[in-house]
Amino acid sequence: MLFFIGLDPLAFRPSLLALSETQTRSHCRNRERRIAITVAINLALINPSTLFHPKSPNPSKLRAFTLRCSSATSTAVTDLAEIPWKTSDARLVLEDGSIWRAKSFGASGTQVGEVVFNTSLTGYQEILTDPSYAGQFVLMTNPHIGNTGVNFDDQESRQCFLAGLVVRSLSINTSNWRCAETLGDYLAERNIMGIYDVDTRAITRRLRQDGSLIGVLSTERTKTDEELLEMSRSWDIVGVDLISGVSCKAPHDWVDKTNPEWEFNSSKRGGEAFRVIAYDFGIKHNILKRLASYGCKITVVPSTWPASETLKMKPDGVLFSNGSGDPSAVPYAVETVKEIIGRVPAFGICMGHQLLGLALGGKTFKMKFGHHGGNHPLRNLRSGHVEISAQNHNYAVDSSSLPEDVEVTHVNLNDGSCAGLAYPAQNIMSIQYHPEASPGPHDSDYAFKEFIQLMKKVKVNS
Numbered sequence: 001m002l003f004f005i006g007l008d009p010l011a012f013r014p015s016l017l018a019l020s021e022t023q024t025r026s027h028c029r030n031r032e033r034r035i036a037i038t039v040a041i042n043l044a045l046i047n048p049s050t051l052f053h054p055k056s057p058n059p060s061k062l063r064a065f066t067l068r069c070s071s072a073t074s075t076a077v078t079d080l081a082e083i084p085w086k087t088s089d090a091r092l093v094l095e096d097g098s099i100w101r102a103k104s105f106g107a108s109g110t111q112v113g114e115v116v117f118n119t120s121l122t123g124y125q126e127i128l129t130d131p132s133y134a135g136q137f138v139l140m141t142n143p144h145i146g147n148t149g150v151n152f153d154d155q156e157s158r159q160c161f162l163a164g165l166v167v168r169s170l171s172i173n174t175s176n177w178r179c180a181e182t183l184g185d186y187l188a189e190r191n192i193m194g195i196y197d198v199d200t201r202a203i204t205r206r207l208r209q210d211g212s213l214i215g216v217l218s219t220e221r222t223k224t225d226e227e228l229l230e231m232s233r234s235w236d237i238v239g240v241d242l243i244s245g246v247s248c249k250a251p252h253d254w255v256d257k258t259n260p261e262w263e264f265n266s267s268k269r270g271g272e273a274f275r276v277i278a279y280d281f282g283i284k285h286n287i288l289k290r291l292a293s294y295g296c297k298i299t300v301v302p303s304t305w306p307a308s309e310t311l312k313m314k315p316d317g318v319l320f321s322n323g324s325g326d327p328s329a330v331p332y333a334v335e336t337v338k339e340i341i342g343r344v345p346a347f348g349i350c351m352g353h354q355l356l357g358l359a360l361g362g363k364t365f366k367m368k369f370g371h372h373g374g375n376h377p378l379r380n381l382r383s384g385h386v387e388i389s390a391q392n393h394n395y396a397v398d399s400s401s402l403p404e405d406v407e408v409t410h411v412n413l414n415d416g417s418c419a420g421l422a423y424p425a426q427n428i429m430s431i432q433y434h435p436e437a438s439p440g441p442h443d444s445d446y447a448f449k450e451f452i453q454l455m456k457k458v459k460v461n462s
């Protein structure tokens with residue numbers, strides 16, 4: 001390990017830095033130019049006498065190393081994702097009147113959305129491409145984001161639907177062998193705004209205290225704070241149909257292109273085949289991948305696909321997917337669910353769970369700040385087991401509004417909210433969280449197996 005006083009490339013101030021020499025050498029060899037640039041900047045700007053090597057202080061060795069890094073990267077200086085000395089050029093104006101100055105990355109412009117915080121430590125790319133985040137700014141509580149760049153295999157849908165990304169510290173280095181481009185470039189190409197160097201802890205505390213807030217993100221100097229505040233106060237996400245903007249436009253068969261190397265628990269592939277119709281309210285690819293892995297042949301249909309057409313296709317089961325926005329704002333989807341349940345086994349995930357709750361006669365409500373992250377504990381009330389789950393929702397089913405014969409199967413252990421339902425008489429099961437995770441722990445993967453067993457039971461008895 002190398003310790004030295006150097007220039008913190010993010011804060012642009014001298015700090016005590018630590019680098020693994022072996023790691024840094026291998027980064028240089030493996031064309032990881034950005035970390036080499038950081039090393040070169042830091043080492044070039046300091047007096048070798050301030051270097052401290054715990055094992056063998058050897059300034060000449062370090063100077064030689066500096067030169068190697070500098071020459072390896074001398075043409076790459078303009079490649080830096082963001083220049084560290086950039087000053088704030090963006091504002092996040094929240095509806096409560098607070099103004100947060102930040103630095104921009106990705107796209108520029110002005111964008112309105114609901115600010116939510118996500119506590120996942122990893123998986124920012126899956127989060128960016130989860131359609132359930134449509135209309136929302138995702139604030140990552142993990143302070144360091146962007147260090148693995150992005151690749152094109154980990155996307156959860158065809159595009160980024162979220163309103164923007166808020167991070168504390170944007171990594172100027174990308175270090176991962178799968179990295180295809182930097183996070184900043186990826187967002188800019190998709191016209192998604194991002195900000196960094198903003199106090200994400202303070203914003204998170206505010207959201208926890210006051211609940212989710214609408215905000216406006218802007219890089220436009222011509223817009224006054226008052227104009228942006230007015231914009232945030234005249235926009236709302238409640239009661240808006242967001243699923244029609246994220247759903248596919250036509251039915252299509254899911255072709256699983258997953259490289260088996262990346263597949264979680266692929267041993268079940270090739271088993272008994274079940275024909276599943278998956279309603280796309282903003283479906284994540286990993287739900288389809290997991291179903292395929294359990295032996296399902298899947299046709300994905302748009303959110304407006306008539307129930308009568310689905311029933312004509314004679315599926316073994318229907319999946320109601322995750323999706324964006326307020327479930328009570330899409331009565332047409334609730335009607336479709338009502339027409340299907342009782343005729344075919346049904347499985348609802350997140351938005352699908354909420355729509356099933358409404359179709360069964362229950363009510364949904366908006367939570368204070370929702371659940372977004374990969375560390376939510378819940379209890380399976382049937383088995384008594386506790387699972388750590390991946391969650392992403394702002395609405396929930398009100399357990400007390402459900403008819404008596406609907407069973408609450410899972411409960412969130414943080415706030416006691418309804419995390420799962422079953423209505424055995426109609427072969428219905430649903431969960432508020434994400435058994436496919438991505439990102440997140442795989443404790444709940446067994447839910448797919450239970451859906452398979454439900455379809456199998458009905459198939460055998462029919």
Ligand SMILES: NC(=O)CC[C@H](N)C(=O)O
Nearest residue numbers: 322323325350351394395
């Ligand atoms: N992931 C989801 O399906 C989200 C469900 C719903 N849009 C909510 O925020 O509660």
